Amino acid sequence: MDLQTIKARITAVQSKREYLLSLLEQPNLGTLRVDVNQALEELDDLIDEFRRTVPEASPN
Template sequence: MSPHLDIESLRQQVSLIQQKRPALVALLNQPDLGILRIDVTQALEELDDLLAEFKSVFPQLDLN
């Protein structure tokens, strides 16, 4: 990966990450997740933080 991303490449990568969020939510809903629930919850929190920060830095860009 290039050390310098253009805005469109960054938007595409963040959009791809956003599209994977439902998989984490589905995993979190598994009753037999056990102690991994902590890790999945943390991953969701960090993902949500990343998306919120991206939207605040680049409000003009649509992730959809």
């Protein structure tokens, strides 16, 4: 997998992160809130690791 493909996938992951943030604003989320928080933490870890590995990657 080339770097451009990885960057495109990271961009897609970042857009899904925004969707998860919007889910947290839903009052009827119930116990799924824990899962959404966990998913956000894991996405943040993935994005941070990518930025450490590929420092020239610009944040989107």
